[in-house]
Amino acid sequence: MIRSILADMTPDPAADRVVPPTGHTAWLTQFTAGVMAFLAVFALALSMAAGRLADRWEDALARTATIRISAPEDQMQVQTEAVLALLSTTPGIAEARALSDDEQRALLAPWFGPDLPLDELPIPRLIELTEDGEGYDSEGLRQRLAAEAPGAILDDHDRWRRPLAIAAGRLQALGFGAVVLILAATGAVISLAAKASLASNDQVIRVLRQIGARDTYIARAFVRRFTLRALSGAAAGTLAGLVVLWLMPSGGDAAGFLTGLGFEGFGWLWAWTLPILSAAIAFAATRATAFAKLGTMR
Amino acid sequence: MIAFDNVAYSYGGGELLSEVSLSLAPGSFHFLTGPSGSGKSTLLKLCYAELLPTAGQITIFDRDARGLSRDDVARVRRRIGVVHQDCQFLDHLPVATNVTLPLAVTRRETSAQDLEDLLAWVGLSHLAGAMPPELSGGERQRAAVARAVIMSPDVLLADEPTGNLDWEMSVRLLTLLVELNRMGKTIVIATHDMNLIRMAKSQVATRVLRIKDRRVQLAGADL
Ligand SMILES: Nc1ncnc2c1ncn2[C@@H]1O[C@H](COP(=O)(O)OP(=O)(O)OP(=O)(O)O)[C@@H](O)[C@H]1O
Ligand SMILES: [Mg+2]
Numbered sequence: 001m002i003r004s005i006l007a008d009m010t011p012d013p014a015a016d017r018v019v020p021p022t023g024h025t026a027w028l029t030q031f032t033a034g035v036m037a038f039l040a041v042f043a044l045a046l047s048m049a050a051g052r053l054a055d056r057w058e059d060a061l062a063r064t065a066t067i068r069i070s071a072p073e074d075q076m077q078v079q080t081e082a083v084l085a086l087l088s089t090t091p092g093i094a095e096a097r098a099l100s101d102d103e104q105r106a107l108l109a110p111w112f113g114p115d116l117p118l119d120e121l122p123i124p125r126l127i128e129l130t131e132d133g134e135g136y137d138s139e140g141l142r143q144r145l146a147a148e149a150p151g152a153i154l155d156d157h158d159r160w161r162r163p164l165a166i167a168a169g170r171l172q173a174l175g176f177g178a179v180v181l182i183l184a185a186t187g188a189v190i191s192l193a194a195k196a197s198l199a200s201n202d203q204v205i206r207v208l209r210q211i212g213a214r215d216t217y218i219a220r221a222f223v224r225r226f227t228l229r230a231l232s233g234a235a236a237g238t239l240a241g242l243v244v245l246w247l248m249p250s251g252g253d254a255a256g257f258l259t260g261l262g263f264e265g266f267g268w269l270w271a272w273t274l275p276i277l278s279a280a281i282a283f284a285a286t287r288a289t290a291f292a293k294l295g296t297m298r
Numbered sequence: 299m300i301a302f303d304n305v306a307y308s309y310g311g312g313e314l315l316s317e318v319s320l321s322l323a324p325g326s327f328h329f330l331t332g333p334s335g336s337g338k339s340t341l342l343k344l345c346y347a348e349l350l351p352t353a354g355q356i357t358i359f360d361r362d363a364r365g366l367s368r369d370d371v372a373r374v375r376r377r378i379g380v381v382h383q384d385c386q387f388l389d390h391l392p393v394a395t396n397v398t399l400p401l402a403v404t405r406r407e408t409s410a411q412d413l414e415d416l417l418a419w420v421g422l423s424h425l426a427g428a429m430p431p432e433l434s435g436g437e438r439q440r441a442a443v444a445r446a447v448i449m450s451p452d453v454l455l456a457d458e459p460t461g462n463l464d465w466e467m468s469v470r471l472l473t474l475l476v477e478l479n480r481m482g483k484t485i486v487i488a489t490h491d492m493n494l495i496r497m498a499k500s501q502v503a504t505r506v507l508r509i510k511d512r513r514v515q516l517a518g519a520d521l
Contacts, residue, residue: 014402015402015403017391017395018388018391018399018402018403020388020389020390021390033347090444097319114485204388206386207386207387207388207399208399208403209372209375210346210348210375210382211375211376211381211399211400211402211403211445212372212373212374212376212400212449213372213403214368214369214372214403215368215369215372215404282371294368298348298349298350298371
């Protein structure tokens, strides 16, 4: 397999010459591959940036919320138990648990130091709850809390981000889908171009067949040509796309999504798979088209 | 080399050739004649597996033409030089490159001297660098002969090779073909030119096949 691909791509000027040069159509194929790669770079960048965003927001959410109970000391235990009982019957809540004194102390330590006399201060009790599945109905829960434990306050301010995180995830998939579609379009365009080229070289192919050229010899002349065009065009398009991304102003963390539309780390390498993929697609498309054409003649 | 056994061929309408049985022995020299449209070119195409018989069996180099894979067909054609009635070339490449094309497609080289000798042999030395569309009909035919023989094929099939040539050139070409035959090549020439056939008969033992009423018959001593 690999060997045959290498054989197909080994330069052979004599064999390449048997197919006449095509002038501007050659340039069009290259141009199209370039534009497609350019667009694919953005789709890929978008997908990756959205992916990073989704990850960050998902982490922040972690699907937990806190209930804070502030009550006179003699009612604290009662209310805590009432809240826990209530939570255990609330749909959409996987787990609820009161933090221990040690845990609360650890949470407060950064502000008040480690020697906080918890017993003597009116510190609210914290209950950590974890959602499951679709999550809970936060308005309903608030009302029930108000009825059963007047000192309990539900703090789930991170919840509003959930739709955003989901949207970011969808955007990531969308960007990836766009890359796939763009590559498929590249393949379709190259197929058409190859088909046109084979049709306009009908006589050349007939002569070659007649003097004893094998199908692979004839197909290679076309395959090499279109693969190299796709590769060079897509490489130029990718480079142009990367330069444009690189020139985008960097806004640091605060600027968020728009300025984050670049590649990070290995993302830059991923972009360079685009020309390789384009070339591979052109290779396969031209080869299939050439053999289909050759199959129609003796 | 090539044998037909009760072969019939039709392009889709009625049968053009019927009950054709013949055998081209190694080193033989055949002429193929018949009225225009009788199927001479078609019969030659059957010989190099451009067409497959609609009935009967054709054996090419001891192999059934129908059983040849596409690569087999390519290999068979390297052993059969063909001069087409409408000689086709790669118009964007010079004559010399066209002539050496059969070697190029099998990744073989030809020595400059051999090429020069060959072009001189067909009288085209001065046109080695010309483009095929610039050639006259006769020059095209000679270039086609040169291309057909450069692989030193076992069989040479020529379809009206002298159609565009004056008598002097025709005789020269015939001499070339007779020479090839003396070197052991099997030759088949489709032609209307009775003078050419008589001329050949005076130089070499030939057989004349005539297509008449869809059948191929051996022509008598009248030629
Ligand atoms: N590809 C084709 N499809 C349909 N009919 C064809 C095809 N090629 C040839 N024919 C028909 O078959 C018949 C024989 O054609 P062929 O070329 O074999 O004749 P020929 O003997 O070589 O004639 P000529 O002496 O004029 O060259 C003709 O009537 C021609 O119209
Ligand atoms: Mg003919």
